[in-house]
Amino acid sequence: MNKWLRKSLFIMFSIATFGLVTPPASLAVQEKPAEDTVSKSPLKDESVDQSAAASIEVEQLPPSKDQVISTILLEAEEKSYSKFGDKISVVIEDEFKEVIFPKMEEIITYYLNVEDDELFQQLAVSKPSGGTSEKIFHIYNTETGEDVLRFHVRRENRPLEGYWFNFHYHTYHDSFQSHKDLGSIFWDKNTPPNWMSYVN
Known part of the structure; x- marks a missing residue:
């Protein structure tokens, strides 16, 4: 009806x-x-x-190796700029992006693709350190807490030249003893501010 x-x-x-x-x-x-x-x-x-x-x-499904690498590279770049802070970043950002970070990407991608070691599973990127500390970030195994790669930047006061930032990395293969160079960026003749310094 x-x-x-x-x-x-x-x-x-x-x-x-x-x-x-x-x-x-x-x-x-x-x-x-x-x-x-x-x-x-x-x-x-x-x-x-x-x-x-x-x-x-x-x-x-767990993320693919490419997804893991992509995530780690993104975090590595973010942590690097966080390390620089506004005061240093405004001076070195372009050169870092063009010269240093592509080398970091190459190193990270190489190790994550080549290493079959259990240390290269479940990876994360640590926080940067401020002040005058060299640590930009470490890539570490979240299960063991052990570092596998360390990326650092050292301040160098070269006579008659001024201050430079030397970027380098260390690996767990030699217990992080040797410095593997990524390049240097000139700062100024004046002492640079502390890392993670921000403009008020």
């Missing part, structure tokens, strides 16, 4: 009996929407279940 016809009969019945008699239940019952009355195809349900299961499996 059409919805409008049922409503009309319901109203007419109520008027005719002055509301003293309740209309038949068949007039009050509303039809379910057509999509509920039509039985769903079991094949459709299965495909929905399978796609839901597939999406759950995709979410549980």
Whole structure:
């Protein structure tokens, strides 16, 4: 029975009996929407279940090596600029981006692709140090807490030249003893401010 016809009969019945008699239940019952009355195809349900299961499996997959490297490189760049602070960054940012950071990217990518060591699983990037400390960031294994790569910058006061920032890295292969050079950036003849110094 059409919805409008049922409503009309319901109203007419109520008027005719002055509301003293309740209309038949068949007039009050509303039809379910057509999509509920039509039985769903079991094949459709299965495909929905399978796609839901597939999406759950995709979410549980560990990130690929490329994704891990990309994340670490992004963090490494962010931590480097955080180390410089505003006062130093404004002077060396362009040269760092063009000369030093591409070498850092190359080193990080190389080690993460070549090393099969368990130390190169579950990696994270540490925070930089302020003041006059050399530490830019360390890449370390989160399970063991051991560093695998250390990236540092040393202040050098060269006679008659002024201050330079020497960028270098260390690896766990020789217990971080040797300095592997990444390049140097000139600061000024005046003493540079502390790392992580910001303009007020």
